[in-house]
Amino acid sequence: MFDLRQRLEARRAAGRQRFRRLTDGPVGPLQRVDGREILTFCSNDYLGLASHPEIAESLRRATRIYGTGSGSAHLINGHTRAHHALEEALAEFTGRPRALLFSTGYMANLGTVGALLSRGDSLIEDRLNHASLIDAGTLSGAKRLRYAHGDAEAADLQLARAAGNCLLVTDGVFSMDGDLAPLPALAEAAQAHGAWLMVDDAHGIGVLGPGGRGSLSHFGLGLTEAPVLMGTLGKAIGTAGAFVAGDEDLIEYLIGAARTYLFTTAMPAAIAEATRTALGLVVREDWRRERLQQLIAQLRAGASALDLELMPSATPIQPLRIGDSARALAAAETLWAQGILVPAIRPPTVAEGQARLRITLSAAHEPAHIDRLLDALATIRTPQ
Numbered sequence: 001m002f003d004l005r006q007r008l009e010a011r012r013a014a015g016r017q018r019f020r021r022l023t024d025g026p027v028g029p030l031q032r033v034d035g036r037e038i039l040t041f042c043s044n045d046y047l048g049l050a051s052h053p054e055i056a057e058s059l060r061r062a063t064r065i066y067g068t069g070s071g072s073a074h075l076i077n078g079h080t081r082a083h084h085a086l087e088e089a090l091a092e093f094t095g096r097p098r099a100l101l102f103s104t105g106y107m108a109n110l111g112t113v114g115a116l117l118s119r120g121d122s123l124i125e126d127r128l129n130h131a132s133l134i135d136a137g138t139l140s141g142a143k144r145l146r147y148a149h150g151d152a153e154a155a156d157l158q159l160a161r162a163a164g165n166c167l168l169v170t171d172g173v174f175s176m177d178g179d180l181a182p183l184p185a186l187a188e189a190a191q192a193h194g195a196w197l198m199v200d201d202a203h204g205i206g207v208l209g210p211g212g213r214g215s216l217s218h219f220g221l222g223l224t225e226a227p228v229l230m231g232t233l234g235k236a237i238g239t240a241g242a243f244v245a246g247d248e249d250l251i252e253y254l255i256g257a258a259r260t261y262l263f264t265t266a267m268p269a270a271i272a273e274a275t276r277t278a279l280g281l282v283v284r285e286d287w288r289r290e291r292l293q294q295l296i297a298q299l300r301a302g303a304s305a306l307d308l309e310l311m312p313s314a315t316p317i318q319p320l321r322i323g324d325s326a327r328a329l330a331a332a333e334t335l336w337a338q339g340i341l342v343p344a345i346r347p348p349t350v351a352e353g354q355a356r357l358r359i360t361l362s363a364a365h366e367p368a369h370i371d372r373l374l375d376a377l378a379t380i381r382t383p384q
């Protein structure tokens with residue numbers, strides 16, 4: 001039957017078995033991890049909002065009003081005024097007529113792609129798209145056509161081979177590389193072939209564009225160029241959940257057709273209220289994005305002075321490619337020994353030979369934290 005012991009042993013032998021560290025207290029640059037005070041460069045809390053007192057207070061207040069659990073799906077009696085107000089705020093934030101809340105980004109991708117496509121249709125995907133988009137394609141039953149990372153011409157060639165309803169889907173900011181998709185060229189290719197462009201902006205929302213409105217807004221693209229926008233709330237926004245924003249018909253259609261919307265419990269209303277508070281801070285506090293840019297510049301200049309070549313990225317995801325998995329793990333261990341947590345990202349999360357240290361920055365970091373990281377990076381060996 002299921003010989004899990006054997007499977008686990010094989011995984012361990014291949015260095016693929018994962019383990020979890022135990023953290024205490026709120027997410028932040030300094031956190032207790034496995035009982036030690038650690039300087040972390042690994043969360044997606046890009047704006048430093050995940051433990052903001054105003055948002056926490058909003059959560060407490062709303063819990064007194066709504067309780068802790070929503071009790072049912074949105075279509076039963078789980079859709080409160082708090083959820084509704086957040087959807088309206090997200091629609092306004094993204095400059096789109098409507099938005100729809102999902103419980104996680106993973107579910108938003110599965111539900112949306114699955115509702116839009118079926119057998120006979122085509123999903124055109126960047127090779128480095130997030131796992132949830134890859135899984136969404138598999139589940140949808142559509143023909144899957146992948147193109148070379150960030151290559152709009154290759155996407156165009158795949159669009160020419162596609163059949164049925166065609167959805168071109170890409171991360172806005174790639175989660176393991178930190179680079180931006182060539183959204184204007186992808187939008188043009190999609191439009192030329194009568195396809196729709198869907199952008200998963202999990203790592204762009206809050207960080208890029210005016211007011212943190214994301215990668216599409218960074219490029220000045222809107223609903224016409226990209227009819228489907230997915231954003232998550234558990235990263236820069238500092239809470240949990242996700243949304244899809246688009247026109248009236250898209251949202252009404254998803255309400256009835258997205259299975260991960262229909263058949264799951266609504267996020268707690270208090271989370272929705274806290275998220276609305278967070279959204280206000282995201283828009284108002286430009287200094288957080290400015291601070292991030294300063295920290296990114298400091299890290300990149302410091303790494304370059306050490307002859308360490310960070311991958312090309314202008315976002316808070318600043319990976320250092322190591323190549324070999326064992327070396328990446330050893331590098332992470334060297335940092336850990338100095339009280340710094342930077343994860344080694346290895347296959348299958350990235351391709352074979354592409355293991356890396358995934359350094360992520362937050363507006364909550366201080367310049368002195370970056371100096372400490374640079375001092376520690378100076379002690380690791382990278383291949384020349």
Ligand code: PMP
Pocket residue numbers: 103104105106107109130132171175200202203232233234241242
């Ligand atoms: N898309 C991308 C690009 C992501 O990085 C993630 C989370 N790592 C998700 C979707 C899933 O979002 P969530 O964590 O809210 O399920």
